[in-house]
Amino acid sequence: DTGVSQDPRHKITKRGQNVTFRCDPISEHNRLYWYRQTLGQGPEFLTYFQNEAQLEKSRLLSDRFSAERPKGSFSTLEIQRTEQGDSAMYLCASSFSPAGHEQYFGPGTRLTVT
Amino acid sequence: GNSVTQMEGPVTLSEEAFLTINCTYTATGYPSLFWYVQYPGEGLQLLLKATKADDKGSNKGFEATYRKETTSFHLEKGSVQVSDSAVYFCALFNDYKLSFGAGTTVTVRA
Numbered sequence: 001d002t003g004v005s006q007d008p009r010h011k012i013t014k015r016g017q018n019v020t021f022r023c024d025p026i027s028e029h030n031r032l033y034w035y036r037q038t039l040g041q042g043p044e045f046l047t048y049f050q051n052e053a054q055l056e057k058s059r060l061l062s063d064r065f066s067a068e069r070p071k072g073s074f075s076t077l078e079i080q081r082t083e084q085g086d087s088a089m090y091l092c093a094s095s096f097s098p099a100g101h102e103q104y105f106g107p108g109t110r111l112t113v114t
Numbered sequence: 115g116n117s118v119t120q121m122e123g124p125v126t127l128s129e130e131a132f133l134t135i136n137c138t139y140t141a142t143g144y145p146s147l148f149w150y151v152q153y154p155g156e157g158l159q160l161l162l163k164a165t166k167a168d169d170k171g172s173n174k175g176f177e178a179t180y181r182k183e184t185t186s187f188h189l190e191k192g193s194v195q196v197s198d199s200a201v202y203f204c205a206l207f208n209d210y211k212l213s214f215g216a217g218t219t220v221t222v223r224a
Contacts, residue, residue: 033211042118042203042214043158056210091158093212100165101146101207105158 002026004106006092012112013082020078021109025094032075033103034067035091036060043091049075050097082113116141120204120215127194127222135189135218137178137204145208147171147180147187152201152217161189161202194222 005024013019025032030051035043046065047057051072061067064082069075079086089110093103121136139145149161149171162171167182176191187204199222204215 035212040216042205042216043212045211045213048211093158100163102148102160102163103207103212104160105150107157 004092004094004104006090006106006109008109009107010110010112012114015084015113016081018078018080019082019111020076021090021092021111023075023077023092023106025074025092026104029094029096029104030072031095031097031103032069033093033095034075034077035093037089037091037108038087046077079111082111084113087111087113116145116206116208116213118204118206118213118215120202121218122216124219124221127220129196129222129224130193131222133189133191133194133198133220135202135204135220137187137189137215139185139187139204139206141185141206141208141213143208145206147178148205148207148212149176149178149187149189150203150205150214152203154200158203194220196222196224198222 007022033048034046037043049069064080067077089108091108092106095103117140146165148163150158151161162173164171164180170179178189201217201219203217205212
């Protein structure tokens with residue numbers, strides 16, 4: 001079990017550019033979550049997938065954000081036309097349902113928009 | 115809605131001191147409760163959990179009891195070590211997602 005991995009670990013981009021992040025969950029975990037964490041705060045829920053289906057999206061997820069999990073394995077989170085307010089740590093987590101609700105987190109992708 | 119309120123930090127302790135971090139929650143239904151820990155330079159790690167009222171979660175000398183009557187899940191450790199220095203997050207699982215508190219930074223000095 002290699003844990004949840006995320007790529008890249010750091011991303012610096014200019015305002016207005018598009019960025020894409022990847023998450024590889026723990027194998028056999030059917031649920032995958034994206035959270036956003038800003039300095040001094042706890043993670044905030046963005047969206048989650050059960051297998052390949054995106055079942056819920058937070059109101060934090062504006063139209064510039066899109067997430068996919070095409071084959072029910074890895075997931076991508078894309079941010080279009082980035083803004084400085086998008087600067088944050090983007091965390092991915094996975095879990096297995098219907099077992100316990102504990103989620104296992106990846107190391108995160110730190111996005112800096114200049 | 116779901117929300118978690120935890121004790122503000124930072125908290126600074128001497129080694130072998132007793133640690134308590136208060137956590138209260140608001141939720142509909144019967145959420146599962148968690149403590150996560152983030153060590154310097156590392157990702158979030160699950161520390162312990164409790165899934166129903168009066169359950170006690172424990173791990174690495176830390177304990178927390180799910181108190182439905184006071185909607186609380188306070189974290190305790192009887193004798194902290196320098197290696198316990200980290201940010202601690204209380205969280206609840208409800209409505210298919212985790213809701214986190216703001217985190218409490220704990221520093222343990224030798």
